[in-house]
Amino acid sequence: MTAERTRVTDEPRSATGREWEVFVREDADGPLKHVGSVTAGDADSAHEHASSLFDWVAEALWVCPADETRRYTATGVDGGRSA
Amino acid sequence: MISVSKLLCDLDAESDGLRYDAADESSENQITDDKQQRPVVVWNLTKQCNLYCSHCYAAADTETAPGELSTDEGKALLDDLAEFGIPVVLFSGGEPMVRDDLEELIAYADDAGIRPVLSTNGTLITEERAESMKEAGLKYAGISVDGLPERNDEFRGEEGAFDAAVRGIENSLDAGLKTGLRYTITEANAPDLPEVVDLLHDVGLDRFCFYHLDYGGRGADISNLDLSPADTREAVEMVCDLTREYHKQGEEIETLLVGNYADAGFLVEYAREELGDEQADRIYRYLEANGGDPTGERIADVDYQGNVHMTQFWQGYSLGNVRDRPFSDIWTDDTNPLLRGLRERDDRLTGRCASCQYQSICRGGSRLRALSAGGPFDPDPKCYLNEDEREPEAAADNAVGDASAD
């Protein structure tokens, strides 16, 4: 069965900075997993912020600007408002 | 949330075995049979506020910010929260009363079986709004005042804010709404605390919640205004003393402490000194059943753009967004290592928290403040217990060591 995904609104995700999606790999042979997002002015501060949260567990850590990410979902509350 | 009045004045042998519940801002009996399974959810309805307070964790603005969850999205969120078994939703902000669908959302939550409560600066509570919120099913309004009039107005960035909040309190009480004070303790306003309680008790309030400063939003910028450990201790002792004083005079006010679970250890120490071992042990058992700092477990936050946070103060990191995924799925996703780690933090806490005798009733205090000191499992820099209290045996050994070194 194919899920009915709609595009999630691309309104800003923070009013105090830019939002950065964070991905962590816990084991060398494990998956890179989305673990939430941090608010930060630039990529370096986002990395620093995410490191303070995940250093204890992360083999690899990625930060990606949320406003460059297109999100499509079948289960969000916005019901495809911006699809 | 620690109920000082309940623990120091209302605990008796008959209620032993019951559990102390952390339902933030709920006016329900704080002692319940079951440990709270689902978190109380704070929902910051809007970033907009009619005031500009220096300690605002939500860094609220006088303008509306883009991306607010719409009424329909809010209802879809409430449906999910209800199905998930959320006991209480705390409408917060910004200033939640600037949203004109507030009453609609209160009624929706109430109908769905979630207890709707409100956190507000009180200045917009007219007679009409108080009545319409009560009619919609609001169960409790927590109104913020942060000092005697002059200090409060300075803090809140507007002259007359204190008087406006008092009018809001009166309107809320007149409408028959259970109403309480929210007071964020800082270095500047700590001395005002007893007088504010007296003043607002005269107005008719009988519930007083005292918040320690947490370092989120604009609160982070004023962390240097936080009380020193010694002054924090003094302020908490003042809350304990004034609670007992009121109760002695037959005025059964309710007093609560929020945001620093070192208070739990302090309360046990205080009770041992003032009320004896038996009562202190009983208080310890209740607090242990309660479970200590609720971050990532008994409290959650959804911000105005739908980002889910581990507490209302921890706005800089989000677990996910309800526009992508239901709150219930985000909250139960144990593959998030931070969420998992904080839920299993007992083995991870470091430094003085690792060896503290009060760890099971405190659980390391604020994890957000810990982060400001280093990492998520570091000690809370605002713990104010001394070594004798945290680790009496080690303190005794050190004393012997010191003496023999002489």
Ligand code: SF4
């Ligand atoms: S040392 Fe840590 S666990 Fe003990 S009371 Fe202080 S903050 Fe809580």
